Amino acid sequence: MARKAVLEGGKREELTQAALRLFLKNGYAGTSVRMILGEVNGEVGMFYHYFKSKSELFEAAMDLYFKQYAARFGAIANDTSLPLQQLLDQLFFLFANTAETYLSMNGGLHWTVELALRQKTLEGLEPCIAAILQRAIATGVLGQPEASVRELAAFLVHGTAGFVHRQPVQDATPEWFAVKKREVLRLIASLLHVNPELLGGMQA
Numbered sequence: 405m406a407r408k409a410v411l412e413g414g415k416r417e418e419l420t421q422a423a424l425r426l427f428l429k430n431g432y433a434g435t436s437v438r439m440i441l442g443e444v445n446g447e448v449g450m451f452y453h454y455f456k457s458k459s460e461l462f463e464a465a466m467d468l469y470f471k472q473y474a475a476r477f478g479a480i481a482n483d484t485s486l487p488l489q490q491l492l493d494q495l496f497f498l499f500a501n502t503a504e505t506y507l508s509m510n511g512g513l514h515w516t517v518e519l520a521l522r523q524k525t526l527e528g529l530e531p532c533i534a535a536i537l538q539r540a541i542a543t544g545v546l547g548q549p550e551a552s553v554r555e556l557a558a559f560l561v562h563g564t565a566g567f568v569h570r571q572p573v574q575d576a577t578p579e580w581f582a583v584k585k586r587e588v589l590r591l592i593a594s595l596l597h598v599n600p601e602l603l604g605g606m607q608a
Contacts, residue, residue: 416454418444424465431516432462462520470524481532488545491536492589492603500581526561533557545602560595564588 422443426435437451437458455461480486480494534557540546541553549556568584593600 415444415446415450419446419451419454419461420464420468423461424468427462427465427517428469432458432520433516437461466517466520466524469521470528473525474528477529477532481536484539488536488540488543489603496581496585496588500578522565526565529561530554530557533561546596546598549596560592564592567591 419440423435423440426439426443429435430439435458437448440461441447441451451461455464476498477495480491480498483491486494534553537546537549537553537557537560541548551559567588589603590600593603
């Protein structure tokens with residue numbers, strides 16, 4: 405028999421939100437369908453009405469989280485009224501705030517979920533960083549790069565993430581984030597051949 409059409413909203417949204425809370429806390433393997441159903445007082449039949457498997461629900465939960473994060477990031481990245489330094493300041497503040505939120509979750513974000521979220525987040529940030537680069541080129545802060553803006557954005561996003569995560573974030577403090585911000589901005593300025601002061605990279 406054909407599976408019923410998946411409905412948006414209602415119990416499906418409730419299941420996804422409950423799953424996200426549990427996946428963030430316990431990780432993928434540590435969260436069962438029964439646990440998720442217990443959060444919404446649901447039954448197995450209801451679960452399979454909306455999702456084929458736990459992995460499909462996991463994808464939906466990760467998409468939900470990313471949409472919430474991307475909306476916050478996009479609101480900053482697309483604010484053309486912000487000078488470049490202020491824009492970068494706000495982006496780093498969002499990064500630090502997000503990391504602090506992860507660390508407050510029962511001792512930290514479960515590694516299985518962290519990897520999934522990190523990959524989705526980085527992929528989603530690429531077009532936002534590309535837009536910022538285009539703006540920097542248009543305003544004369546950055547010269548026309550040899551690589552395409554899209555390729556450069558991907559390199560900066562994934563390279564910066566790798567650089568930041570070389571050291572564990574578990575013991576991060578405001579001072580740690582301040583140091584990382586300076587290091588990242590100076591590295592980016594060096595790669596793009598621009599004065600670090602234009603990016604705020606010399607600020608304490």
